[in-house]
Each structure stands twice: as structure tokens, then as C-alpha cells.
Amino acid sequence: MKTIIYDGSFSGWLTVVFHVYEYKWTDVNILPVAKQQHSLFGDIHQVETDEAKADRVWHALKKKITNEYAMQLFQTFLSEEEHVENVLLQYVRYAFSSQQKITHNYSNSAVLYVSQTARKVHREKHRMEAFVRFQCLKDGLYYATIEPDYNVLPLIKKHFEERYADQRWMIYDVKRHYGLYYDLNSVDLISINFENTVAKNGKPSSEILNEGEVQYQLLWKDYFKSVTIAARKNIKLHVQHMPTRYWKYLIEKLPGR
Amino acid sequence: MWDRISEKLKILSDAAKYDVSCASSGSKRKNENKGLGNSSGMGICHAYTEDGRCVSLLKILLTNHCIYDCAYCVSRRSNDVKRAAFTVQEVVDLTINFYRRNYIEGLFLSSGIFSNADFTMERLVRIAKKLRTEENFHGYIHLKAIPGASKELLNEAGLYADRLSVNIEMPTEQGLKLLAPDKKRDDMIHPMKHLKAAIEENRDEKKVLKRTPLFAPAGQSTQMVVGATAETDLNILSVADWFYKKMQLKRVYYSGYVPISNDSRLPMIGTPVPMIRENRLYQADWLMRFYGFERNEIVSIDYPLLDMDIDPKLAWALRNLHLFPIDINKADLAVIKRVPGIGVTSALKIVAARKFNNLNWEHLKKIGISINKAKYFITCSSKDFERKDYQPLQIKQFILNTGHSKYRPDFSPQISLF
Numbered sequence: 226m227k228t229i230i231y232d233g234s235f236s237g238w239l240t241v242v243f244h245v246y247e248y249k250w251t252d253v254n255i256l257p258v259a260k261q262q263h264s265l266f267g268d269i270h271q272v273e274t275d276e277a278k279a280d281r282v283w284h285a286l287k288k289k290i291t292n293e294y295a296m297q298l299f300q301t302f303l304s305e306e307e308h309v310e311n312v313l314l315q316y317v318r319y320a321f322s323s324q325q326k327i328t329h330n331y332s333n334s335a336v337l338y339v340s341q342t343a344r345k346v347h348r349e350k351h352r353m354e355a356f357v358r359f360q361c362l363k364d365g366l367y368y369a370t371i372e373p374d375y376n377v378l379p380l381i382k383k384h385f386e387e388r389y390a391d392q393r394w395m396i397y398d399v400k401r402h403y404g405l406y407y408d409l410n411s412v413d414l415i416s417i418n419f420e421n422t423v424a425k426n427g428k429p430s431s432e433i434l435n436e437g438e439v440q441y442q443l444l445w446k447d448y449f450k451s452v453t454i455a456a457r458k459n460i461k462l463h464v465q466h467m468p469t470r471y472w473k474y475l476i477e478k479l480p481g482r
Numbered sequence: 483m484w485d486r487i488s489e490k491l492k493i494l495s496d497a498a499k500y501d502v503s504c505a506s507s508g509s510k511r512k513n514e515n516k517g518l519g520n521s522s523g524m525g526i527c528h529a530y531t532e533d534g535r536c537v538s539l540l541k542i543l544l545t546n547h548c549i550y551d552c553a554y555c556v557s558r559r560s561n562d563v564k565r566a567a568f569t570v571q572e573v574v575d576l577t578i579n580f581y582r583r584n585y586i587e588g589l590f591l592s593s594g595i596f597s598n599a600d601f602t603m604e605r606l607v608r609i610a611k612k613l614r615t616e617e618n619f620h621g622y623i624h625l626k627a628i629p630g631a632s633k634e635l636l637n638e639a640g641l642y643a644d645r646l647s648v649n650i651e652m653p654t655e656q657g658l659k660l661l662a663p664d665k666k667r668d669d670m671i672h673p674m675k676h677l678k679a680a681i682e683e684n685r686d687e688k689k690v691l692k693r694t695p696l697f698a699p700a701g702q703s704t705q706m707v708v709g710a711t712a713e714t715d716l717n718i719l720s721v722a723d724w725f726y727k728k729m730q731l732k733r734v735y736y737s738g739y740v741p742i743s744n745d746s747r748l749p750m751i752g753t754p755v756p757m758i759r760e761n762r763l764y765q766a767d768w769l770m771r772f773y774g775f776e777r778n779e780i781v782s783i784d785y786p787l788l789d790m791d792i793d794p795k796l797a798w799a800l801r802n803l804h805l806f807p808i809d810i811n812k813a814d815l816a817v818i819k820r821v822p823g824i825g826v827t828s829a830l831k832i833v834a835a836r837k838f839n840n841l842n843w844e845h846l847k848k849i850g851i852s853i854n855k856a857k858y859f860i861t862c863s864s865k866d867f868e869r870k871d872y873q874p875l876q877i878k879q880f881i882l883n884t885g886h887s888k889y890r891p892d893f894s895p896q897i898s899l900f
Contacts, residue, residue, distance in 0.1 A: 329834035332845045355526045359583045367582060387520040390513050391618070392582060409516075440484045441579050447488050448580075451496045452541065453531040456740050456755050462534025466527070476585075477529055 233257035239279035255310035297343040350380040361435040367394040449477035497546040506538040506587035509644035509700035517618030539590040548594030552662035588622030599630030610642035629669040645700040657711035701732035709756035710739035716786035723777040736763040762788040796822040800874035806859040823855030
């Protein structure tokens with residue numbers, strides 16, 4: 226068994242796939258560098274990310290299984306689940322070795338895993354499109370922090386870019402320490418060191434909020450409260466749709482008024 | 483100023499909440515000229531109330547002043563409630579500011595009727611127009627089409643709104659006569675017919691001219707109050723079926739009556755909301771729209787009421803046991819969709835996956851079907867399956883004993899009429 230260490234990026238993983246085919250490795254265990262254990266011994270290979278090689282694999286994959294299913298692989302990768310790299314490799318091997326179109330063979334464990342995991346990630350993406358709550362800051366920036374279960378920022382970029390074309394905005398993933406920033410022209414990836422800033426842990430303090438921001442938050446809370454029909458109360462369903470782990474970022478679920 | 487807005491918002495959202503539609507899907511409206519908002523056709527629920535309903539739109543009345551006195555409505559003229567009215571600008575500001583913060587997908591604007599239909603409709607249209615033309619807003623707008631409003635106003639509404647709806651309120655004409663004597667069913671059907679024709683005309687124009695402006699791209703919907711009057715499920719679903727087939731409605735909503743009045747014509751205050759019945763009606767509605775069922779397979783003169791214990795698909799299957807079991811590895815998609823415990827997504831997966839190898843229980847479980855229900859109706863490549871000739875009632879008991887209903891037993895069953 227060969228252990229392969231890569232940088233944790235999707236291009237990195239694609240490079241690993243390239244090497245697997247190039248050197249005809251059979252039995253491999255792929256690990257991101259962040260999860261590398263110090264006690265690892267044995268046959269360890271470090272693979273440097275190579276965009277050209279990654280591109281070649283990516284294009285070959287898209288050709289083999291169509292864009293739609295290649296996208297599923299990317300979504301599955303973003304789940305960051307343990308051993309996801311190995312299952313994806315298993316999938317890729319199956320796809321390339323088969324003459325048939327294998328994307329619908331749900332009786333294959335890797336295919337089923339990818340379809341189910343991609344769906345989970347997609348659901349989280351959809352959740353973030355719903356649960357992002359912007360706060361307007363003094364300089365007119367609409368700012369939101371999130372902590373999604375999966376690494377979905379790359380997936381939600383397009384949605385927010387198309388929707389909020391006339392306002393500057395930022396969505397920051399405080400768990401993964403990076404964010405998206407739109408400056409009215411394009412969206413960039415950014416990373417901020419929040420130490421010694423007015424935004425402790427990424428949370429903006431009240432003195433940097435725009436005039437009217439607090440009032441709109443209160444109006445939203447009023448609204449949220451008054452649309453509830455008491456005679457139909459069903460907290461179980463409420464929590465099922467809005468799991469409590471998201472509440473700290475949802476204005477309407479925060480205490481007050 | 484904020485306090486006044488806050489009070490109006492509380493009154494006018496509270497009065498609007500009994501309108502159940504909150505859909506924001508089915509309309510593709512692209513952001514243009516770097517404006518605000520974009521609808522991709524997929525709806526988003528930004529929050530969920532404590533009763534578990536989706537909050538997708540800012541759903542408010544322009545005013546709860548109303549000249550009508552419909553017994554089932556909180557805003558009825560004779561009801562002693564606080565009255566309020568938004569200005570056009572206030573609604574525009576609330577919509578834009580909520581939208582910019584990603585609280586909502588857009589606006590659902592309804593209204594009590596003040597002075598007359600045209601006067602009310604004109605205000606609703608003015609708000610939608612302002613959002614589209616002055617604010618360059620491309621989010622979702624759902625407007626109520628006020629019965630009795632002029633064709634010109636309805637046509638203008640269609641240019642700015644994604645969806646238009648007229649609520650039919652009561653499933654039958656008699657029900658309406660009893661509770662809303664001032665209203666006539668024809669007054670509601672009339673604008674629906676006009677909008678249906680306008681939507682079709684717009685679609686035909688679009689085939690010829692690409693740049694034809696949008697006209698209510700998310701279509702029409704309507705709503706019926708369920709459980710306020712004595713209609714059967716047969717009455718209700720027949721009306722719904724007619725709306726889907728003859729009026730091309732996108733959605734029919736069923737609103738379990740929430741007791742809000744001491745009127746002797748209505749269920750008393752404190753009577754539980756008929757939530758199971760409402761849920762069964764939605765299940766039946768789905769069967770008609772996505773599962774290829776005809777209305778008379780679900781309810782008919784012989785069985786005018788939906789079964790409250792079990793879902794309507796299972797009820798249908800138990801009435802038609804002679805059609806089962808079916809072979810999951812051979813049956814047509816349409817047949818597989820009719821198996822209790824198998825949804826549309828799973829049915830599609832089954833049909834795709836069986837091309838590679840015959841499916842067994844293990845595969846089916848992983849694909850995500852509800853084996854507990856389906857096992858009485860299918861065979862697969864596993865040797866073991868239910869071979870005994872169970873009677874419908876036995877199967878029903880087995881399923882009820884192994885499953886756990888999400889409903890507590892204390893929810894009101896439908897009032898039995900026979």
C-alpha cells in the first residue's frame with residue numbers, strides 16, 4: 226500500500242490521479258497534507274500539484290462522463306469526507322475502464338456514494354444560498370459569515386454574483402478561513418486576519434454597522450414572528466428545516482425583541 | 483418612523499399569513515444591466531416558521547381594510563381588528579432592503595379590497611411597476627389578481643409579476659355562498675380565464691419573437707380553504723383537477739382552516755387545524771401531477787374521502803392488489819412510480835440502474851425506497867419476497883405497525899359525513 230500525500234486542493238487530487246495512471250500504481254491511499262499523521266511510515270509519496278496535469282485529467286473525465294457528472298465528482302470532493310479521495314479514484318478507474326456509460330449504475334458502491342454525497346453537498350450549497358444573512362456595514366459592504374458543513378463557497382459564487390450585481394458583498398467561511406469578495410466587477414477569493422480588528426472572529430461589532438441596519442434586522446424579526454401560525458406550531462419540522470447549528474448566523478433566530 | 487413601520491408590518495403580515503402559497507420557483511428572470519436580483523427558476527426558502535412552513539417571500543397585505551365580510555377571513559369587515567395600510571414607497575423599501583440582506587426571494591403582495599377592485603389592483607400594480615422599472619429589481623413578485631379588476635390592469639400586472647393568483651376560497655359554490663355571500667364564483671373564474679388566455683398568447687408570441695416581454699412566467703395558482711365547510715375530498719380534488727387540466731394552473735393550494743371566528747357557520751375556535759387531511763390532499767395532488775394518477779383513481783363516488791391512516795397511493799394499491807406484485811427489474815417506469823414506498827427519484831434510479839444488473843433488496847434499500855411499504859407489491863432478483871396472499875386489511879395493519887406516523891394521534895380526523 227502506497228500512501229500519497231497531496232495539498233488538499235481539487236487540482237492536487239486530479240494530479241494524483243494523473244500519477245496513478247502514469248506510474249500504474251494499483252494499491253494507494255490518498256491523504257491531504259492536513260490529515261497526514263506524523264507516525265506514518267512505509268511507502269509515502271508526496272505529489273506536487275501540477276495544473277497542466279490536473280487539466281488533462283479533468284478534460285478526459287468530462288469527455289468520458291459528461292460535464293454534469295464531472296461536476297458531481299467535484300461536489301463530492303468538496304464534502305471533505307474521510308477517504309473521499311480514494312472513493313473518487315475508485316469511481317474514476319471504473320469510469321475509464323468501462324466501455325459503457327457508468328454514471329447511472331447505482332448498484333456500484335462508488336457510483337452510489339458519489340451520487341449520494343454530491344446530493345448532500347448540493348443540499349448544503351442550497352442551504353447557504355438560503356441562510357446567508359448580509360449585514361450592511363458603514364462603507365456599504367454587505368457582509369456575511371458562514372460555517373457550512375461542506376466547503377461550498379466555490380459552488381455558491383455564481384449564484385450571489387448574479388443576484389447581487391449592484392452591491393459590494395463578502396461571504397466569509399469562518400471555519401475554513403477564506404471568503405468571497407465582490408467589488409462590483411468580479412468575485413475574488415480572500416483571506417482575512419481578524420485579530421485586532423473590529424470584527425472579532427469575523428463578527429462585525431455594532432459600531433461598524435450602517436445606519437438602518439439594526440432597524441431592518443428588527444423588522445425582519447418582527448416579520449418572522451408574526452407569520453407563524455400558533456395553532457399549527459410544529460417545532461420538530463421547524464428544526465428539521467433549520468437545524469440549530471445554523472442559528473447563530475440567522476438574524477431571526479438570535480435573541481432580542 | 484421605524485415604530486410605525488414595525489406596527490404596520492406586524493398587522494399586515496399577520497393578516498397575510500393564511501395565504502399558504504410561498505413558492506418562488508418556476509420563473510427565470512435574468513439580472514440585466516447590473517441590477518438587483520436574479521431568478522434562476524429554482525425557489526429558495528430562506529427561513530422556516532415555527533409551524534414548519536417555508537418563508538420565501540415578504541408576504542404582506544397592502545391593507546387589511548376590506549369592504550367584504552367573508553366569514554373565514556380575519557380581515558372581514560365586521561371583525562374587530564386593528565387596521566393599517568402601507569404606502570407604495572414603504573412596500574418598495576421593505577422589499578428592496580430585505581432582498582439585499584438575502585432574507586427573501588421577493589414580494590407576495592395581496593390586499594383587502596378598499597373602495598373597489600380597480601382602485602385596489604391599481605395600487606398593487608403600481609408597486610410592482612416601481613420595483614421593476616425604478617429599482618431595476620429582478621427578484622420574484624407574486625401579485626393577487628383582484629376579482630373584478632379591469633382587463634387592462636390585469637394585463638399590466640402580468641408584465642411585472644412572475645405569478646398571479648386568484649383564490650377560489652371555497653371548494654364549491656355552495657360553500658362560498660354560505661360564508662361569503664357578497665362574492666360570486668364567476669367573479670373569480672373570470673380573471674383566471676383572462677390570464678390563462680394572456681399567458682398562452684404571450685407564449686405563442688415568444689415562439690415568433692424572442693424579445694417578447696415576460697408575462698407572468700410562473701403562471702397562476704389558487705387556494706382553497708379546507709375543513710371550514712362540509713365538502714368531501716372528492717369535491718376538492720375534482721375542482722383541483724379541473725384547474726390543472728382546464729385552466730393550466732401551476733399550483734392549487736389547500737389551506738386547512740384555522741379557526742378565527744365565533745361565527746356559528748364555522749368550526750369553533752379551538753378546533754384543531756385539519757393538518758392530516760391537508761397533508762393527504764397534497765399527497766393526492768402530487769399523485770395527479772407527478773405520478774400519472776387520474777383523479778378518479780384516488781377519490782370517486784364510491785370512496786369520496788381520503789384515508790387518514792395511510793397515504794392515497796397505498797390506499798389505491800390496496801384497492802388494486804390484483805395488479806401486484808410487479809417485477810422491479812422488468813416493469814415500466816410508469817408502473818414502478820405507482821408502487822407504494824417508491825418516489826419519482828427512486829423510480830428513475832431503479833430504471834437506470836437495472837440496465838447494469840438485476841436489482842435485489844440490498845440495491846433497492848441503498849437507492850432509498852421504503853422497503854417496509856414496497857415489499858408487499860414488488861419482486862426483485864432476491865429469492866425471498868412476500869409470497870403469502872395477504873388481504874388488503876392485513877397489509878395495511880402490517881405497514882401501520884412497522885411505520886411510525888409523523889402525526890400525533892390528537893390531530894383532528896376529517897368529519898365523517900356518512
